[in-house]
Amino acid sequence: MLDAFSRAVVSADASTSVVSDIAALRGFVAEGNKRLDAVNAIASNASCIVSDAVAGMICENQGLIQAGGNCYPNRRMAACLRDGEIVLRYITYALLAGDASVLDDRCLNGLKETYAALGVPATSTGRAVQIMKASSLAHINDTNTEAQAGKRFKQMGSAKGDCSALTAEAGSYFDRVISALS
Amino acid sequence: MKSVVTTVITSADAAGRFPSSSDLESVQGSIQRAAARLEAAEKLANNLDNVAKEAYAACIKKYPYLNDSGEANSTDTFKAKCERDIKHYMRLIQYCLVVGGTGPLDEWGIAGGREVYRALNLPTAPYVEALSFARSRGCAPRDMSVQALVEYNALLDYTINSLS
Numbered sequence: 001m002l003d004a005f006s007r008a009v010v011s012a013d014a015s016t017s018v019v020s021d022i023a024a025l026r027g028f029v030a031e032g033n034k035r036l037d038a039v040n041a042i043a044s045n046a047s048c049i050v051s052d053a054v055a056g057m058i059c060e061n062q063g064l065i066q067a068g069g070n071c072y073p074n075r076r077m078a079a080c081l082r083d084g085e086i087v088l089r090y091i092t093y094a095l096l097a098g099d100a101s102v103l104d105d106r107c108l109n110g111l112k113e114t115y116a117a118l119g120v121p122a123t124s125t126g127r128a129v130q131i132m133k134a135s136s137l138a139h140i141n142d143t144n145t146e147a148q149a150g151k152r153f154k155q156m157g158s159a160k161g162d163c164s165a166l167t168a169e170a171g172s173y174f175d176r177v178i179s180a181l182s
Numbered sequence: 183m184k185s186v187v188t189t190v191i192t193s194a195d196a197a198g199r200f201p202s203s204s205d206l207e208s209v210q211g212s213i214q215r216a217a218a219r220l221e222a223a224e225k226l227a228n229n230l231d232n233v234a235k236e237a238y239a240a241c242i243k244k245y246p247y248l249n250d251s252g253e254a255n256s257t258d259t260f261k262a263k264c265e266r267d268i269k270h271y272m273r274l275i276q277y278c279l280v281v282g283g284t285g286p287l288d289e290w291g292i293a294g295g296r297e298v299y300r301a302l303n304l305p306t307a308p309y310v311e312a313l314s315f316a317r318s319r320g321c322a323p324r325d326m327s328v329q330a331l332v333e334y335n336a337l338l339d340y341t342i343n344s345l346s
């Protein structure tokens with residue numbers, strides 16, 4: 001498993017040279033608090049993000065909870081919620097490390113084959129991850145609204161600033177999951 | 183590669199939980215100290231060749247027998263390899279400064295080092311001398327800030343201890 005710093009070291013070592021792009025790492029350090037806030041925003045709302053994504057996926061495809069569907073009965077629905085949480089957890093790890101290696105090695109490696117063997121539909125899984133992406137990015141930027149969330153509306157309330165780079169990075173980890181599954 | 187962040191993630195993953203606030207505090211702690219580490223890494227990178235050359239000269243001065251025929255520093259090829267080894271250690275130290283942990287030194291420098299030096303019949307004392315010279319050569323604020331020098335020296339000490 002690598003983080004942003006060890007990633008720089010491993011690529012420098014490949015050419016037995018010193019790490020020369022210190023400026024990029026300084027940027028990582030300077031933006032460190034934003035990153036920690038972003039991880040906190042996802043971790044603190046994890047169960048909401050996951051249940052919302054799975055519920056949304058089912059709303060769009062009711063067949064999933066009818067007899068023979070992949071979220072029927074409760075046992076399989078529970079497995080689905082559990083998997084959503086696991087995927088989201090590895091995404092927070094990747095976001096914390098600033099590198100996708102932990103997500104690749106510990107979550108995505110072989111996941112597609114496992115799901116194919118278990119008969120888990122890839123399109124539905126991808127849709128759930130897409131919803132998780134949308135709501136996670138909304139939580140990171142605090143752009144979620146009462147209209148979207150209803151009674152469960154909650155904001156992190158951290159100071160507003162330019163989080164575009166961080167948002168793009170977090171989004172890329174979700175996209176990575178989607179492309180690994182499709 | 184062992185660093186504060188990977189250690190935190192490994193333990194969170196073993197427990198199957200999201201990063202907790204104490205995990206984030208640990209990472210924050212490492213980020214706070216990162217400025218000094220990165221400064222040292224940058225200064226060392228800019229001057230690595232000279233630092234290695236001086237350290238190498240110092241160890242040959244202390245152990246002149248190495249120049250004798252058949253010894254580790256007797257031919258030009260050997261000399262180049264000796265200097266490269268010192269440079270190799272300095273580069274790993276720079277990596278450790280970047281990562282904020284001893285992972286690169288442990289994995290690429292120390293692991294198996296004893297066996298290699300024994301197999302090649304190389305003495306470790308000159309390496310210790312060269313690194314000790316570098317240890318006393320660094321000076322704040324001429325070379326880098328005080329805290330950066332502390333981080334740099336700590337890694338030199340770690341390498342010296344692993345060789346002695």
